[in-house]
Amino acid sequence: MEEQMKKWLEPFSTTDGKPSTLATMQEQVKEWIDQDKIDVFLGYKMVQGHPLPHFFTKSNLGEVDELISGQARYSLEKIATKIAAETPDIKIGLMVRDCNQRALNVLYVWNQLNPENVETIHLNCCPSKLKKHADCSYLEPEKAAVYKKKVGIDNNMDVEDAEAFNMEQRFQRWMYEFSKCIKCYGCRDICPVCFCKECSLEHPELIATGTLPPEIPIFHLVRAVHMGGRCIDCGLCEDACPVDIPLRLLYRKVNATVQDEFGYETGTHAGQSPFNLLGDEVTLEPKPL
Amino acid sequence: MDYKIIPSVCSYCGTGCGVLFQVMDGKLTDTLPMKTHPVNEGKLCIKGWNLHEHVVSDKRLTTPLIKKNGEFQNASWDEAIQTAAEKLKGIVKAHGPDSVGILTSAKITNEENYLAQKFARAVIGTNNVDHCARL
Numbered sequence: 001m002e003e004q005m006k007k008w009l010e011p012f013s014t015t016d017g018k019p020s021t022l023a024t025m026q027e028q029v030k031e032w033i034d035q036d037k038i039d040v041f042l043g044y045k046m047v048q049g050h051p052l053p054h055f056f057t058k059s060n061l062g063e064v065d066e067l068i069s070g071q072a073r074y075s076l077e078k079i080a081t082k083i084a085a086e087t088p089d090i091k092i093g094l095m096v097r098d099c100n101q102r103a104l105n106v107l108y109v110w111n112q113l114n115p116e117n118v119e120t121i122h123l124n125c126c127p128s129k130l131k132k133h134a135d136c137s138y139l140e141p142e143k144a145a146v147y148k149k150k151v152g153i154d155n156n157m158d159v160e161d162a163e164a165f166n167m168e169q170r171f172q173r174w175m176y177e178f179s180k181c182i183k184c185y186g187c188r189d190i191c192p193v194c195f196c197k198e199c200s201l202e203h204p205e206l207i208a209t210g211t212l213p214p215e216i217p218i219f220h221l222v223r224a225v226h227m228g229g230r231c232i233d234c235g236l237c238e239d240a241c242p243v244d245i246p247l248r249l250l251y252r253k254v255n256a257t258v259q260d261e262f263g264y265e266t267g268t269h270a271g272q273s274p275f276n277l278l279g280d281e282v283t284l285e286p287k288p289l
Numbered sequence: 290m291d292y293k294i295i296p297s298v299c300s301y302c303g304t305g306c307g308v309l310f311q312v313m314d315g316k317l318t319d320t321l322p323m324k325t326h327p328v329n330e331g332k333l334c335i336k337g338w339n340l341h342e343h344v345v346s347d348k349r350l351t352t353p354l355i356k357k358n359g360e361f362q363n364a365s366w367d368e369a370i371q372t373a374a375e376k377l378k379g380i381v382k383a384h385g386p387d388s389v390g391i392l393t394s395a396k397i398t399n400e401e402n403y404l405a406q407k408f409a410r411a412v413i414g415t416n417n418v419d420h421c422a423r424l
């Protein structure tokens with residue numbers, strides 16, 4: 001796979017707009033580390049036959065030759081957030097696809113990362129008509145099987161299609177999906193924009209404990225509400241869900257509401273969010289209760 | 290400052306999901322599912338997600354313990370193995386090999402499970418072998 005990746009000559013582009021191949025990307029990383037522009041670079045390396053997230057620093061500069069774009073998609077920005085929490089002034093470079101960049105924007109908005117301390121190298125994303133070559137592992141979710149189509153929600157549905165069911169059907173179908181939940185918290189743990197120290201999903205007074213599935217639909221709805229203005233539609237949660245609940249669709253609905261109400265398109269820029277009142281400017285008018 | 294991602298296999302059950310350990314400055318801080326692992330394909334159960342916790346837990350035993358005068362006391366491996374061997378020998382001698390049973394585990398490797406049943410059959414002399422997944 002490594003050999004094959006080296007042959008791909010699709011342009012990458014760096015923060016300063018230079019086009020690059022994998023080789024020049026490696027050069028760029030070396031230069032950044034050499035010149036102390038960054039302390040650590042988060043990219044991928046083949047380890048035991050798997051493309052895994054990897055840290056490149058001055059002490060292992062030689063390994064940069066093994067830096068690859070990595071076809072598996074991990075949330076490097078979540079790793080970066082954890083590093084920055086431990087070492088606030090650290091300068092981090094990372095490889096980003098479109099979804100990582102959207103997540104970074106949200107993390108900047110919520111002061112989890114300082115954009116001054118982050119350098120990015122942009123990579124190819126999912127395939128599209130305009131961009132035939134793709135490096136990303138994210139393909140369409142698997143096709144829904146017959147039973148799921150009959151009683152549940154097809155993960156590939158649009159919000160509109162999912163809303164076409166009548167109320168009773170809709171409720172039953174979503175409840176069927178939620179009833180499969182094994183409360184692994186994978187959706188939260190993998191999410192690049194879930195960073196709260198105390199999570200409502202673990203609050204016994206909000207969500208009853210001691211049963212599987214967890215209290216539904218409240219467990220999933222609490223998370224959905226919290227994803228309004230946060231979720232950047234990367235799909236990592238759905239990827240990580242062992243029971244294939246169409247989480248992404250649920251959060252798309254929530255974010256559609258955020259867009260309708262506030263005109264805020266989550267993740268597209270690092271400007272003020274209507275939900276973050278700690279920014280430079282307050283944009284929400286407090287309304288009487 | 291030293292960061293590492295270390296691939297491993299979840300030791301909580303026999304499924305064997307692929308995990309990645311996140312290590313910061315020598316401290317194990319997080320577990321991630323391995324996306325390309327053929328067993329779990331980027332998914333984990335709640336135990337797997339928290340795998341690092343039992344490694345760094347305060348409650349983890351770091352040395353063998355032997356109960357002396359009704360209280361557990363730290364012991365060396367040699368001492369612990371010697372004590373276990375003597376006790377087992379005594380029991381087999383007094384009550385016969387079928388008075389002993391060996392429980393193997395989903396948390397150990399295939400090879401270790403093989404050794405455990407071999408130990409039961411060839412050393413102790415009993416077919417009393419069972420597995421924690423059936424308990």
Ligand code: SF4
Pocket residue numbers: 187190191192193194227230231232233234235236237238247248251
């Ligand atoms: S798609 Fe899922 S993992 Fe990605 S940002 Fe939204 S909630 Fe988080």
Ligand code: SF4
Pocket residue numbers: 180181182183184185186187188237240241242243244245247
């Ligand atoms: S990842 Fe899926 S199964 Fe796990 S807690 Fe989230 S919704 Fe439930």
Ligand code: SF4
Pocket residue numbers: 299300301302303304305306329333334335336337338
């Ligand atoms: S993550 Fe869960 S299912 Fe997978 S090996 Fe560990 S305990 Fe078993």
